[in-house]
Amino acid sequence: MLRCAQTLALICALGWGGISPSLLAAEEGGMALQLPAGAKQLTRRETALGSYALPVGAFSAEGIPLEQVEGHILRRTWQLQGDATVLQVMAPVRSQLQAQGYEILFQCPERQCGGFDFRFGIEVVPAPDMVVSLSDYQFLAVAKPQDAAIVDGVDTGRQVASVLVSRNGSAVYLQLIEVAPVILPPLEVAEGVVSTTAPAEEAPKLGLSNHLAEAGHAVLEGLVFDTGATALGEASIIALEPLAVFLGDIPTVRILIVGHTDTVGNLEDNIALSQRRAEAVKEALVENYDIDPDRVQVVGAGFMAPIASNLTAPGREKNRRVEVVLTSRD
Structure with a gap:
């Protein structure tokens, strides 16, 4: 009862009360x-x-202890403006998870987690949808009790969730990843051959326009940057043509160009470098494809949102990239 009262007081103090759960x-x-x-x-x-x-x-x-969990995965992120600390955001979320029957497996602030190594060793939704400050974040892993995975005598698998909260500038970012059990249909056996229902055909690789329309963001393929470089060669400028066509076909759409780097160098320098890479892409779109500069914003994320390991040369090459994000369609 004391914990519930304390949590309720914190929720009210942060302005969490009076909001419809729906x-x-x-x-x-x-x-x-x-x-x-x-x-x-x-x-x-x-x-x-x-x-x-x-x-x-x-x-x-030895690295980060990981538990591989299979099931339906839902990844969501939020941004909160205000003066709340990371703990003030994490604590009520943690209490709500416990109220829903989750048990804490592991929790830590940035230093106890492992700082840089922990942040870049776990799954994080890419910026700008999730931004993590290496000096101000907290992580939480929870799971339903093992007996909750037994449904009608069938082990449906673990139901788990993780929460990552970080403050960056004037905003707090919250990431929630949930894994829920999925009960698969039984295998069909015929004439000694084990089979399932006919597998779905592999989805064709979407072109840039379709991918943007479907997902709202995409990596700009064909842009190659050496470590520390920002210049776009002729081949890279040609590779921007699909994006230019997309912008030409939908003249009301606006985009954000996000530059990314590998981890060579410090964070501040890499943010500036990634910003220049994004600006180089915008400049190429404006000068070579006559795109209205007011339709294109740019930002640099540095090495805060890797898509591959920075411990290998191929991984660093993948991380030196530029992404496009749809911001509006008037």
Whole structure:
């Protein structure tokens, strides 16, 4: 009772009271949470059946202890403006998860987590949908009790979730990843051959326009940067043609160009470098394809949103990239 009273007091102090849960309830398949008034959902990404590496311990010389969990994966992020600290955002979320029957597996602030090594060893939704400050974040891993996975005598698998909260500038970012059990249909056996229902055909690779329309963001393929370089060669400028065509076909759309780097150098220098890479792309779109500069914003994320390991040369090359994000379609 004391914990509940303390949590309620904190929620009210942060302005979390008086908000309709239906406004912030998860969409189909996700848990419902109450967040502070004004919380803005940035992204929602679903995987019907996938595997998630749930961190269950801090970084050490052996790496990060991970528990592989399979099921329906839902990834969501929010941005909150205001003066709340990372702990003030994390604590009510943690209490709500516990009230829903989750048990804490592991929790830590940035230093106890392992700082840089922990942050870049776990799954994080790419910026700008999730931004993590290496000096101010907290992580939480929770799971339903093992007996909750038994349904009608069938082990449906672990139901787990992770929460990552970080403050960057005047905003707090919150990432919630949920994995829910999926009960698969039984295998069909005929004439000694084990089979399932006919597998779905592999989806064709979407072109840039279709990918942007479907996902709202995409990596600009064909742009190659050496470590520390910002210049776009002729081949890279030609590779921007699909984006230029997309912008020409939908003259009301506006975009954000996000530059990214590998981890060579410090964060401040890399943010500036990634900003220059984004600006180089915008300049090429304006000068070579006559795109209205007012339709294109730029930002540099540095090495805060890797898509591959920075411990290998191929991984660093993948991380030296530029992404495009749809921001509006008037």
